[in-house]
Amino acid sequence: MIQYLEFEKPLAEIEGKAEELRAMARETEEMDVTEEAAGLDAKAAELLRTLYADLTPWRKCLVARHPDRPHCRDYIESLFTEYTPLAGDRNFADDHAVMGGLARFDDRPVVVIGHEKGNDTKSRIERNFGMARPEGYRKAIRLMDLAHRFDLPVITLVDTPGAYPGKGAEERGQSEAIARSTEKCLQISVPLVSVIIGEGGSGGAVAFATANRVAMLEHSVYSVISPEGCASILWKDAEKMREAAEALRLTAQDLQQLGVIDRIIPEEIGGAHRHRAATMATVGEAITAMLKDLSGKDAPALVDDRRRKFLNLGEKGLAA
């Protein structure tokens, strides 16, 4: 059963009614509800279309965080073959908030790295809700080095509320690990493409998304701080998250206008969590297209392209 989001309540009611009608009809044969149920279906479809045609930034945050939204693991399973996870930072631990390893994409060997949030209570805890510790970033650095050495393209899938704010994480150098991961992204001389599939949470996202090409799913978000965090600092009230989400300009549409991302991957009406297979296929096409885009560039050109992209960022405002 689908989990409805807070703004989808009216939809839940209509769909619930249609479901009830059909259940009743199955019990009492003389009742014909086909027409009535179909009417409700149409009404629900229309409502869904209206709701998703114009999602506010805060609603996009909710969609981006939806528990049924396809996660890194789902994409790896559906878009890659021969996935061979590689573990550990060779220093302290293996961080399960970050998955990564060798795999084939369109038959070509690549390195894939991403945040994984988990999909039930047990796996969410094991994955620390996609919040990486220093070990996660250091594992990513190792994998990027590997890709660099063997000339394999790197694909990163970003989906994190942010780096984990914990005691051990700080003691073991969370800042340094993030800084080094971003630095590594800028150094490797292989194609690096990134897709923000859900939440692009602050520095924890940048550490993977400092790529030649960055794409974002239509209802993903990418931000310097969560709307709740921003609201509690600037509005002194965490309940002002709607206003903060609006002000932060964290939607794919705004970020494309600012030149921060290169492409928006459309989601079907109702969002990625209602159309998992279709969404994963579209993301696959976008990755293929981004890699193709970079195929003419040699090693120095790839590094140069990445550096120039970030150095030149900020020239486009929303006003322009």
Next chain:
Amino acid sequence: MNWITNYVRPRINSIFSRRETPDNLWTKCDNCGTMLFHREVSDNLNVCTNCGHHMGITPRDRFIALFDGGVFNEVEVPLPQPDPLQFRDQKRYPDRMKAAQKETGEAEAMLIAKGEIGRTPIVAAAQDFSFMAGSMGMYVGNAIIAAAEEAVRFKRPLILFSAAGGARMQEGILSLMQMPRTTVAIQMLKEAGLPYIVVLTHPTTGGVTASYAMLGDVHIAEPNALICFAGPRVIEQTIREKLPEGFQRAEYLLDHGMLDRVTPRTEMRDELIQITRMLLGLTPPVKGDLPKPEPETVSNKDETAPEAVTE
């Protein structure tokens, strides 16, 4: 002739800066509460003469104390477009900017200068915590890029004093993008074989710590400076336990391998001269206060790049 820009302006800067000190003659130490004679504290670089507590210091005052004879040349920073997101919380971002500019007398949260320390030419960058909590936005990014370019152009080391509450939220994603942007700047320095020394001062947090502040060849911190990615309050809320005394302070980070040294502000200049000269393979420094360099020495004597001799 750039005598005016190179010699007179820094002097004017230093006169202004001195005059901006408050009229009341006494300052209270934030830590031990002792009432201290203002002049005494400012002569001691805002370090309490009673307990050694390090209070905030503006980039300008820091540079006056750092550079030989207090002489330095500001490096111009390209201005970014103002208010790119048209951000508004309880106040409009341009209004917050204007208030900060009025309060500090500075254009933004970072000052870049070049000059000599112990007769060693350097480029220095200092973040201004009194300006919107030193937050990193487009301007700070531009400043670090300008500092790195200046250092590379004239083959000088870069010494950066960090101090920030993190990224500037009012610039949204563009403030976050300063993490990779400044990292590119630091890479340019490293590829040119130039030393990059970071002095982490209280407080250095968030995206600033997680980018250019943690990528130095040498990391030195001022005593008791808070240095972290996530702040102690956020961590306490997450893990629901009280953090140990001194957690995320400079000495704690030194113990955990994130810093090379913790050095009091009053000894910082000599230490920076010593380290810089060794990294550059130069002779040992002449210790102590050096007189102002001759105007000629300041005006780009080591600067062979053709652009340097314009004006």
